[in-house]
Amino acid sequence: MTPVIETRGITKRFPGVLANDRVDFTLEKGEIHALLGENGAGKTTLMNMLYGLYQPDEGEILVNGEAVEFHDPNDAIRQGIGMVHQHFMLIPVMTVTENIILGVERTRPPLAFLGKLGRLDRRSARNRIRELAEEYGLAVDPNATIQDLPVGSQQRVEIVKTLYRRADILILDEPTAVLTPQEADELFVVMRRLVERGVSIVFISHKLKEVLAVADRISVLRNGRLVGTTTPAQATRESLAEMMVGREVLLTVAKEEARPGEPVLQVNGLRTLDDRDQVAVNNVSFEVRAGEILGIAGVQGNGQRELVEALTGLRPVEGGEVSVLGQDVTHASPRQITEIGVAYIPEDRQKHGLVLSYPVADNLVLNTYYRPPFAKRMVLNEPEIERHGRALVQEFDIRTPSIYTKSSSLSGGNQQKTIVARELSRPIKLLIAAQPTRGLDVGSTEFIHGRLVEQRQQGVAVLLISADLDEILSLSDRVAVVFEGEIVGTLPIADATRERVGLLMAGVKE
Ligand SMILES: Nc1ncnc2c1ncn2[C@@H]1O[C@H](COP(=O)(O)OP(=O)(O)O)[C@@H](O)[C@H]1O
Ligand SMILES: [Mg+2]
Incomplete structure (x- = not known):
């Protein structure tokens, strides 16, 4: 025919x-x-x-x-x-x-x-x-x-x-x-x-x-x-x-056994509202330890976005406490939270992760540009910003014609790599990764998964929020499930079967 x-x-x-x-x-x-x-x-x-x-x-x-x-x-x-x-x-x-x-x-x-x-x-x-x-x-x-x-x-x-x-x-x-x-x-x-x-x-x-x-x-x-x-x-x-x-790809993530250390992120009785002033996160408590990945599973729209925004200082906290390494950050600003060593890969990379009209090099210093070595007494050190940009483009395999290219013209995968490069290129204690590979291809996904595991191996506490159950199950050491703004169950990865997690995601408590 x-x-x-x-x-x-x-x-x-x-x-x-x-x-x-x-x-x-x-x-x-x-x-x-x-x-x-x-x-x-x-x-x-x-x-x-x-x-x-x-x-x-x-x-x-x-x-x-x-x-x-x-x-x-x-x-x-x-x-x-x-x-x-x-x-x-x-x-x-x-x-x-x-x-x-x-x-x-x-x-x-x-x-x-x-x-x-x-x-x-x-x-x-x-x-x-x-x-x-x-x-x-x-x-x-x-x-x-x-x-x-x-x-x-x-x-x-x-x-x-x-x-x-x-x-x-x-x-x-x-x-x-x-x-x-x-x-x-x-x-x-x-x-x-x-x-x-x-x-x-x-x-x-x-x-x-x-x-x-x-x-x-x-x-x-x-x-x-x-x-x-x-x-x-x-x-x-x-x-x-x-x-x-064009080459063999690892579809499963290889990682060593977790050796969790001290608690890094502690969340106690957290409560926040959504944009319509309805309760979005209710009485949520959990902790993430150094060297472990806690995965938060759940169908999209069950409070994950509000939870992440509350933890990163983008949304007011109505009740409860959040601390990082014992320091109270419940009402801290995003910049304060960044400065105590929290890295953040946001769900909406175009709105919250990048300034699309800025060149790649500038996006790579978006939360550090005001400090040495990138700035001295309010004056930007352009050569240093460019050197930093070139190094990260190389290290994180960001495919861009140059460091001066506007981030808007990069593919989704390369935009995400820009954010990951920026967030992981400074010393951090806690990494909050929200839907880190949504919409990305296999190659970029493999790369980003590798980086998350690498951070865990280096003793960073990793909080992974994802609507992709495969991603949660392949990366996490423990899995917490959210349903209608509450954590309905937390399982060690060995017990987190697809069926058990799926039931919790549907709100069926154990
Ligand atoms: N309007 C355009 N101007 C310049 N380059 C473009 C344009 N559209 C696509 N490209 C380039 O062509 C290549 C293929 O892009 P695209 O067809 O969007 O890929 P895919 O849809 O498979 O992700 C990429 O390198 C992209 O940057
Ligand atoms: Mg396309």
Whole structure:
């Protein structure tokens, strides 16, 4: 059968980068074709060409056997291609319906449908959205405002938006990177339903397990080249990881037995509120000792974020005490906490970890720039900041054109390595790592896991908060589980089976 999409020898260059190198890729009708590859491998670039956002420098694109030239996404949409980007392109203050019909009615001024004239259109649009939602099992409320919806629902809106435009070829760019395991499972059900109804899907991911679970075929890109196409029946996690990275990858973390020392972080009866003034963390007590990793497991949204913010001085503490090495830090500022030797890898690396508009070198001194050797009497020592930047870029393998490059143009993995490099390049006693590898590829994940274990080996107390149960189980020495803002159980790693932890995560106390 003729593939619905075929690329022949597609090459795309950006200044200094060969992003796609003679890529031959096919998508068959009604298949889920996973596109796997490390950050920067060229996955998004290839898909952006199929969606008309970029034009290839060489090679051609065929849709249903016919050569096509896309000048913009409208050309691609006309050929039935829809794309859901990594960062959603919805307008937060508008409703689901408004977002979905936005841009479809190109003959009208874009905002006219908000007025009286558009009422009729909107009613029929709502009905059509309801039908689509029903048919594909995509729960969306046409009247909801985007900003009130959780990420998983926003993603469903993006999918409905493509279907509304009659797409039968769907490109999903890392859709699970922003989802909880449960939301990802729901998405896979929807994807199956779509292919049963004749939609063909390109599914971009770097999570080996989910690719093996959901794809019909798997293609791997490395450094812009398509290194191979395989099937879940033929591949294993190990073989896929090796294709992605080009060498053997350790998927399990090797570590010596823990030798916990003195308590470093002590939390007693901690209570904090969330942004809506509801109790988010209630009566939480635990300690983390030198040389151990305490993992906090839990479904996202059970108070983890508020807990971490309270511990790092970013959120007021309503009750209880926090101390680090016996020093009370319950109401200390983030800077005071940093200065007594606490390192912090935040959950939202773009908002709290980096100043994206700053060069890499500046981000590497973001919490030390005001002290020697980086500053003397309020004057920055630029040569020293640059020397420090070069050394860390080397040591932490941060892939960036230079230390002067703005952090915004780095891949997620390299942004995260920048934060890790900064936080671990000074003497620390306690490391708080929140979702440290979320959205990262295998290579960066392996690297960051190695660094966390290394810190533990050097006697640092490590608090790891992660919604990824595999990550918790492979790194922790003890596992505490949070549910609705409380710790419902703490287990030594030897007793922390997937089943026991899973039950605690669902709030079933022992
Ligand atoms: N608009 C752009 N301008 C310059 N370089 C880009 C642009 N888009 C992507 N690149 C570069 O092309 C390479 C491939 O990137 P991308 O396709 O985003 O990879 P992936 O989606 O696999 O992570 C990277 O080196 C990236 O920095
Ligand atoms: Mg990408």
